[in-house]
Amino acid sequence: RYESFYCGVCISLKRRHGQLSRLTLNYDLSFLVLLLSSLYEPEEAAEESCCVVHPFQKQCMRFNEMSAYAADMNLMLAYLKCMDNWKDDGSLLSRAEAAALKPCYEKLTGQYPRQHQAMQSALAALHEMEIQRIEEPDAAASCFGALMAEILVCREDRWSSILRAMGMSLGRFIYIMDAVMDLDADTLKNSYNPFRRYYGLDNEERFRDILKMLLAECIYYFDKLPLVQDVDILKNILC
Numbered sequence: 001r002y003e004s005f006y007c008g009v010c011i012s013l014k015r016r017h018g019q020l021s022r023l024t025l026n027y028d029l030s031f032l033v034l035l036l037s038s039l040y041e042p043e044e045a046a047e048e049s050c051c052v053v054h055p056f057q058k059q060c061m062r063f064n065e066m067s068a069y070a071a072d073m074n075l076m077l078a079y080l081k082c083m084d085n086w087k088d089d090g091s092l093l094s095r096a097e098a099a100a101l102k103p104c105y106e107k108l109t110g111q112y113p114r115q116h117q118a119m120q121s122a123l124a125a126l127h128e129m130e131i132q133r134i135e136e137p138d139a140a141a142s143c144f145g146a147l148m149a150e151i152l153v154c155r156e157d158r159w160s161s162i163l164r165a166m167g168m169s170l171g172r173f174i175y176i177m178d179a180v181m182d183l184d185a186d187t188l189k190n191s192y193n194p195f196r197r198y199y200g201l202d203n204e205e206r207f208r209d210i211l212k213m214l215l216a217e218c219i220y221y222f223d224k225l226p227l228v229q230d231v232d233i234l235k236n237i238l239c
Contacts, residue, residue: 006030008063012071024078029070036066079105118150130192137194145171166221173214
């Protein structure tokens with residue numbers, strides 16, 4: 001079922017933003033679709049079809065209005081990531097990808113001004129920290145947490161505050177986890193990593209405790225949502 005929602009985001013990208021946009025597909029957006037679908041229970045559709053990745057075997061594609069929302073967020077994030085790569089590394093490929101995605105991105109910024117503002121603010125703050133080599137993990141993680149907080153809120157309603165709190169802790173967890181996993185490679189490449197001072201130390205217990213704390217906070221808010229549909233899949237992913 002999780003895979004079918006992933007395929008649903010993929011087909012939503014194609015139908016909303018063209019064939020090229022499917023190259024930006026992020027597997028993590030399936031979690032967003034499952035979470036919001038479980039909360040709001042929109043009408044769901046499914047179909048079976050072959051695709052470029054699976055040309056000989058039909059795949060189940062399951063989608064709803066949350067698949068469309070996730071596809072839009074996916075494209076906006078992909079464009080900003082390409083632009084960030086262009087600024088950081090001078091990647092011509094990233095610049096070309098950004099140019100191809102720009103018309104759709106600019107259209108979406110008008111549809112989602114709140115999410116767009118959060119993305120731009122968070123990535124600009126992170127970029128500034130990277131330039132100045134500010135090694136403050138909590139500050140950097142909070143920037144990405146603020147971004148995730150607004151992405152989880154697809155509409156302003158009674159669940160917004162809980163979704164924002166969950167998104168903040170989930171975003172902080174993701175940022176810290178990536179930084180921990182990339183610490184050795186970033187140090188060897190002299191790339192920015194907020195944990196550089198810990199390179200070469202026995203960090204497993206320290207980092208594991210931090211990650212457990214952040215994910216526990218995420219699950220605390222997750223449990224406050226009245227979820228029934230697919231809740232076992234969602235809990236399996238988080239726990």
